[in-house]
Amino acid sequence: MTGKDADNPTQFSRWRSYLDRVVEAVESGKVIPLGPSPAPPVPAAVAAVKPAATASKILYCSPHPDDETLGGALALRLLLESGARVTNIAITLGSDHAQRARRRRELISSCQALGFDLVIPTDPGAASASGFEDISLADREADPRGWEGRVRALAEIIDAQQPDAVFAPHADDFNTTHVATHYLVTEALRECLSQHSGASVLLIETEFWHEMLDPNLMVAVTPDIAAIQLTAAVEHGGEMARNPYHLLHPCRLMNNVRRGSEVVGGQGKAAQPFAFAELYRMSQRRGREALQPLPGGHILPPSERATLDWMLQRFPPGADFADAPAD
Helix, strand or coil: CCHHHHHCHHHHHHHHHHHHHHHHHHHHHHHCCCCCCCCCCCCHHHHCCCCCCCCCEEEEEECCCCHHHHCCHHHHHHHHHHCCEEEEEECECCCCHHHHHHHHHHHHHHHHHHCCEEECCECCCCCCCCECCCCCHHHHHHCHHHHHHHHHHHHHHHHHHCCCEEEEECCCCCCHHHHHHHHHHHHHHHHHHCCCCCCEEEEEEECCCCCCCCCCEEEECCHHHHHHHHHHHCCCHHHHHHCCHHHHHHHHHHHHHHHHHHHCCCCCCCCCCCCCEEEEEEEEEECCEEEEECCCCEEECCCCCCCHHHHHHHCCCCCCEEEECCC
């Protein structure tokens, strides 16, 4: 113990005890069994949602099975609070062919726990729907014809779904499949929207591996929402056993409150009063144009309903957006 610690042992011991309790809380999650469960563990709040035929349509483009759970707080709020219909597009089932049957089972159970519909694409030329192959920028460069075929296949899915908003990773999200998924989705949106004069879609960029430099939306995540995320995440039992993302998920959400309060809310602003948050970047896609928002961010607190209208009012297309080159 240093001199300062010896002079004030009570203060030191309080903080040491605080850190022990943080670690104990994380460790306590290890006793909760990993899935997939014999029957999907659908929370009551999710089971109660019955999207109407006129509900907003949301596509969540997940690079890997489990990404729909850990980054999907806003999509989940849209489903629970406005009755939106959320469809998870499983861009891949992972790179290990031997594990794809397992990952498919886990993914189906996870989506049922979240209340998300599920679409698994068929790679061009493949015999079954097992997600896309060769999703990396290196493959995009080495096999442009194969990449173009995957862009067209995803564009057809988007056209069939007619979404109001699409989630995809941001362009610098570190993991090669996450980064490539960004380009696959934005190119597919461009191809799809170019066929529909005047049509636009809200693009919602997510982060997991690498923080975005310029998020413009901070979304509060209540403990109930986070618990639903974890319920779904542990259905991916094989992945959580390999790397327990779920146990540190609350810590990441808490760090987002620290970061988002100033990065989104404004430098020097006070921390938001909620415990958990997720950060996103909103923009519009119209035809072949990427319509980037003007500077400034918005915060969606727990007290306000997450709706498509809420987002469009704060991130509108047209005059409030500055034209920028497409990705």
